[in-house]
Amino acid sequence: MTRWIGQNRGFAAALALFLALYLSYHLMHPRGFSTAVLVQNSNELVAIGFVAMAQTVPVLLGGLDLSVGAIMTLAACVASWLLDGTPLQIAFGMIATLAVGTAFGLLNGLIVVYGRLQPIIATLATGAIAIGLALLIRPNPGGNVDGDLNWALTNSVFDFAETYGIGQDGEATWLAPFVNIPLPLILLFGMACLVWLPFKRTVTGRTIYAIGSAEGAAFASGLPINRARIAAFTLAGFFAACGGLYLAIQTSTGNADVVQAGAYTLNSIAAVVLGGTALLGGTGGVIASILGAMILRAVSFYFRILDIDPLLQPLIEGIVLLAAVSAVAFRTFRVKNQLELFR
Template sequence: MRALGNALGRHLGLTLAVLLFLLFYGVYNLFHPKGFTTAVLIQNTNESFALVMAAMAQTVPVLAGGLDLSVGAVMTMVNCLASYLLAGSPAAMLGGVLVCLAAGALAGFLNGCVVVYGRLQPIVATLATGAVYLGVALWLRPTPGGAVDQDLAWALTNDLSELADTYGWLDGETAWFQAIAWLPVPLLLMILVVLLVWLPFRETVTGRTVYAVGSSEPAAFMSGLAIDRARLAAFTLAGFLAGIGGLYLAIQTSSGNADVPQAGAYTLNSIAAVVIGGTSLLGGSGGAAGSLVGALVIRAISFNFRIFDVPPLVQPLFEGIVLLAAVSLGAGRVFRVKNRLQLMT
């Protein structure tokens, strides 16, 4: 029991984020006419996926002690690019997916180069590069449009049974498949990104160096760690994750849209999700899994606005109060420690 208490204490921010999500999403489903159904779950995960990817993308530079203000811009740029490439033969679409992910990673790598070799503060560097990426997005799509393969869009925005039926991968009557056929594809994609991208990166030497740089850059330097390589990797991974979000946004909407206000909203909400998920903006502690939950909290709050018909002008006020309370509770650990080194454990 004591071990459990210590574990919860070390991950207080994440614990509070999970509790907040369960509270807000539970209330939403209780008052929704079709609450606790697969249809509602599919709709909600579709609406949450892009923000989840933006939050995870923001997490990695934050862990290294910086902020990436280009996350929304990269997502928007890849969204516009995907609206040209996600059509045609399966091979062509696969190539388009790879090109989009490579474009996101390249944008992140360029961010890292400006920060590392230009020796600029990340918040300044990414503010500038973000404007460039939005310019590219506007050049690609001056007006919303595009043609995304409808089978692909349908399969990836529904449950596993629809995915299997669309491409004829499995016999729908198979007993073991029926047990999981209700699972939303976007939810599974979130889990796969955590398991196949974030966790392996965190366990690498470079991933651990990112944490070390965020905790104390001088100590990391004195330990002989490759600080520049860690920063480059952090921003590159951030661009890759933002690219996944932009790619899915094109699939979800079947179009590309260089929406500048939307890009800014994704960036700001990604920072809020990171903090709610228990990652310190000072760097060195937290993780992308917590940011995933933080993004879901933000979305769950907005879902409740629809149910309770909250006036649009009041929504930012209510959302801000809830987020401020969540961040304040998560920061409460700072006032309970006697030794500041305990914050790094």
């Protein structure tokens, strides 16, 4: 355990901070550790969690993706048109929504690789395009998402099973230990485990880490640099689309909100840093960024329970983020050789 903490100090510190914040929050909450509170908190986490996942992959390369919030917004607007009708139509709508986000991510990767533009510039431009398309699709907030889908995916496992008639004949007794788990958490961590963890172990996934650690060495080793860059931004677009898809299901609407898109992008960067992923690239991961997003949301939970003036909330959030980022950055001041950052 001591060795693991030494090798993952950023993640360990983030985990300790989250546990301290969240446990004390629940101790102060009138309803404590109830399923209803856990479901509510989980619903507030999922969208920022997916966008943090999206931001993580380009950051591992040593770059930033400023389009993740815009892609999420575009995906939500697309989903608000398509997630209604028969089960087949809903399934098609989900696939189409994810395809739109993935295509935008692929576009980002192609521009960065073959256009030879800095990621921050390329994604700033494509993010503006995504918001423009979102405004064409939804000039005003609106849409219609299947009611059963909304209820089933934004509540506990029990509600999901009840909505779709799973286990009503008593044959699904294996489901009993999981009925109180919020389904939003299963969706978030399930996507991370099913998509990111297998990808991370591929040659392309390892190349992403190698580029962030030492791009020259990765190139000299014959690793597929271009393929890894394109894959990183494509995966970022996919995760951002997952966030938009869930946001549409959660709110049953689409809204091409420019301010919201910008806020999610900035919060995604904050979540990545809070989770212990280095902005220099090469170290960290998606799970750590989800933890960073959980810290961000845990801070916001206190605003409700302590009834803090909304005018003071941005100030408090800024102070917390500055303190956390400074703590992470403090390590770099003690480094004499940059290679030590990746050990």
